[in-house]
Amino acid sequence: MICLDAAPAQPQNAQPILSWNNLNYDVKVKDGTRRILHDISGSIYPGELVAIMGASGAGKTTLLSILSGRVKGGRLEGEIKFQGAKRNPHTFKRLLAYVEQEDLMYPSLTVEETLMASAQLRLPNGKYSLDDKKERVNTLLRQLRLSQVKDTLIGDHEIRGVSGGERKRVSIGAELVTDPAILMLDEPSSGLDSSSAEMVVTLAKEMSRKRNLCTLMTIHQPSTEMVAQFDKLILLAQGKLVYMGPANQAVRYFDSLGYPSTNSNPASFFIDLMNIDFSSTEAMKKSEERVQSLADLFVKFQDSGAKLLPESDKEVSGDSGISTIVGDITEEQANLVLMESPPMNSWLSEMIVLLKRDWAMTKRSRSFVWGMAAECLVMMLFVGFVFFQLKKDQASVQNRVGALFFMTLMDIYPVIIPAMVVIMVGRKVLFRERSSGTYRMTTYFFARALSLMPVFFIPYMIMYIGIYFISHLQYHAGKFFIHMALNLVLLFCSIGYAFMMAMIVNRIDIATTIAPVSLACFILFAGNLANANAITPVLRWIKYFCIVFYTYSGLMQNELHGLEFICDPDDFSCYKDGAEVIEFYGLDVVPIWATIVINLALGIGFYIIAYCLLRWATKPRFLWI
Ligand SMILES: Nc1ncnc2c1ncn2[C@@H]1O[C@H](COP(=O)(O)OP(=O)(O)OP(=O)(O)O)[C@@H](O)[C@H]1O
Incomplete structure (x- = not known):
């Protein structure tokens, strides 16, 4: 059916940082219940940059909320494991960095003050002195290209502050200043121009690599360059999983199913494929059948035990100058994750x-x-x-x-x-x-x-x-x-x-x-x-x-x-x-x-x-x- 590689993408003994099985999520609606997510399973590893993609209403934010432990209301079934074991809410909360879609920060603090407050509150004093925390903030400011605006206020609609892209990077920085094991970002590119959005994804990639951090983000329609940065894609359509695997294999996978790429931007191609066409009853029925068939085919593919491997073991991303090693995370890296949450300060x-x-x-x-x-x-x-x-x-x-x-x-x-x-x-x-x-x-x-x-x-x-x-x-x-x-x-x-x-x-x-x-x-x-x-x-x-x-x-x-x-x-x-x-x-x-x-x-x-x-x-x- 499709071209499959026999070897697994991750080291043999690597343990996923987060894995989930048969997630089903229902919400109450006027005339009963509605299933938002259907039998979603998957796993992510340290060092990976993973994107959850899908058309509007596909369930991206819902899946991210469930995986981050922040979903409210409804009925949730399934199993989520953190480092192979049932999640402890306290530990997981302290090892997760979650960046919401809306940048929620105090507008009258400067960029540096925002990051420093986060460092002082969330890094344990027993392990980090004040100078260590300052050093960490300075490093982050450099890495996030924020050194120039470190004394600028965050701002809002009333106070003139940093730009939208810079604000997003501060939001990310405020989370990364700790030692998280997983970084989750909900639509980090929303409201940003294409170059700022690309910069955020590039930075996420860089951070994932440097800190061996698993980064999971929802993203609506990334550019070709952004898709090239992702290690793994999770594609959702109508709450169903239609693909989960190496980002650079997705086009090949759909091609093998008889859906050759029709767009130079892979993201647009995926969205077109997964979108429900509401223009007529017939078009809607046809697109729903296509989505169902894609979901069924992916279940079959997973059941077959086959694995998709990245096209090449190593790629170097030219434009950012950041080394992006796709799919060759070492076993040592994969298991190099904090097991315990940091203690709270006095x-x-x-x-x-x-x-x-x-x-x-x-x-x-x-x-x-x-x-x-x-x-x-x-x-x-x-x-x-x-x-x-x-x-x-x-x-x-x-x-x-x-x-x-x-x-x-x-x-x-x-x-x-x-x-x-x-x-x-x-x-x-x-x-x-x-x-x-x-x-x-x-x-x-x-x-x-x-x-x-x-x-x-x-x-x-x-x-x-x-x-x-x-x-x-x-x-x-x-x-x-x-x-x-x-x-x-x-x-x-x-x-x-x-x-x-x-x-x-x-x-x-x-x-x-x-x-x-x-x-x-x-x-x-x-x-x-x-x-x-x-x-x-x-x-x-x-x-x-x-x-x-x-x-x-x-x-x-x-x-x-x-x-x-x-x-x-x-x-x-x-x-x-x-x-x-x-x-x-x-x-x-x-x-x-x-x-x-x-x-x-x-x-x-x-x-x-x-x-x-x-x-x-x-x-x-x-x-x-
Ligand atoms: N608590 C809820 N009650 C009713 N419907 C819900 C609830 N939560 C989510 N939904 C519905 O589930 C679907 C998926 O929502 P979700 O926000 O996850 O989509 P999304 O893929 O992130 O969309 P977008 O890209 O537009 O943000 C939507 O149709 C939404 O209306």
């Missing part, structure tokens, strides 16, 4: 790296940092001068009540919504990093919270101090520090609340709609707009869960106790002293110390809930076999 060192990374990003969010500082300065002057040098008359009672209420509002509205947006921005990167086990969730959470705090705490403290002295609240050291403590604890609660909301809702537009509504409830029960004692008993208890109520109550008691007001003896409705005001507003129920302690406890509660939600929401729910 909690503290992880925390320091993440804090530095988050702080670098926070500092560069100039519009956010300066916007917050400017807002606090403007509000300090505005509020301070509206309530300028409060006296002891009856009008000053209203002004004190209003100034303190406004200050509590300032602690929540302008904090919660921007903080929530900042927390939600890096969500996709977090999912990617958690899927590859880059760090612990506790270190991520602490670093994120701690790096946000100064942006709010520093300008807010200046604002509180400014308003306090401009408005002439009671000049008493003890009262001043209690006033500061009450406001700072509310600020701490607000950031915790922002974390919680950001974890409950996963879309910024929904979160920014829901948050103001929930904040409105806080304000209603704060004790200013509605009298705390006069709210209907059915709802009155809500104030005890309201952070604003405690702060406002504390601020009012702190400021008003000890004040005597000028009161016309004929005016029965005037307040004689602060105690009367506090009593009238119903804010004398909880002592000041308790308002601070309760708010602190509620704030810590928000952070704990946010952390639990973070763990739950970002937990990878992948099918595992």
Whole structure:
């Protein structure tokens, strides 16, 4: 039938790094289930560059997701072995470098910072010193042709950064900086021009050879030059395997089946052969029959035990200047793979790296940092001068009540919504990093919270101090520090609340709609707009869960106790002293110390809930076999 070579392509005793048998994958559709992959078997070896090709919808991404252990939903059957044994999820995750189609990185970090953070988080400190990690990053920058742009920001649609091709290479670099055994790339050429796409494939080849790394990528329609770089092809059509073998034998294989090449680009020829023609019912039926026949013939071919060998044992790729040895991986190379996953670094060192990374990003969010500082300065002057040098008359009672209420509002509205947006921005990167086990969730959470705090705490403290002295609240050291403590604890609660909301809702537009509504409830029960004692008993208890109520109550008691007001003896409705005001507003129920302690406890509660939600929401729910 076809020209077959007797000898195997791999060394006799070489062990595949990854092998899979009879993979079947079904998903639920409206009228039952649909089989996406049919009985797919295969194996890949260290040092090989393997491409999964097929028309759109053939199942390439699904197969790659299954092999990487990242498929979600549906029903998966079959067997996958890593180095001849059942995969251990933890080990496999740490030895796999997976580059998603979308380049998920922080836009405000530079290329070098991105690679360095990956190296510091993922390379074990016990094995690599800081200098070793720097050296490794520098080598990678050179190998990935990124040295020229190492100080350029990654960028996105808002920040001008590196080009699309360079960004893809950084994504690859961030994964390769570790010692992976397998590199998987989902459509690495998508969105790139032909020369950038070719460069990515060339680099993948170079890395595979240099590091004895098995690289598996899905690719839609590569150029002839790119196909020439691949060692092995996996061709899928309608979820069925129609070819798996040396890349330079595929044309010969189909020719022997009676399908001579009709295109100078082999990839276009394969896609034409495997494509379903939807132009008419008849054309569709014919193309479906052809695909079925190709799949059946490949099963027969595999069952016959025959093997396809590359045309030549050695080829040298001229244009890249990279030595591409096809099909002659030595036995020693084939088995030279890490068996164990690298240990995780200590909690503290992880925390320091993440804090530095988050702080670098926070500092560069100039519009956010300066916007917050400017807002606090403007509000300090505005509020301070509206309530300028409060006296002891009856009008000053209203002004004190209003100034303190406004200050509590300032602690929540302008904090919660921007903080929530900042927390939600890096969500996709977090999912990617958690899927590859880059760090612990506790270190991520602490670093994120701690790096946000100064942006709010520093300008807010200046604002509180400014308003306090401009408005002439009671000049008493003890009262001043209690006033500061009450406001700072509310600020701490607000950031915790922002974390919680950001974890409950996963879309910024929904979160920014829901948050103001929930904040409105806080304000209603704060004790200013509605009298705390006069709210209907059915709802009155809500104030005890309201952070604003405690702060406002504390601020009012702190400021008003000890004040005597000028009161016309004929005016029965005037307040004689602060105690009367506090009593009238119903804010004398909880002592000041308790308002601070309760708010602190509620704030810590928000952070704990946010952390639990973070763990739950970002937990990878992948099918595992
Ligand atoms: N969870 C799912 N539910 C329903 N259909 C699914 C699901 N996952 C995959 N599919 C379908 O399975 C088929 C294969 O999808 P897959 O994304 O693997 O194709 P692909 O070859 O990577 O395509 P493309 O090149 O267009 O990205 C498609 O028809 C897709 O719609």
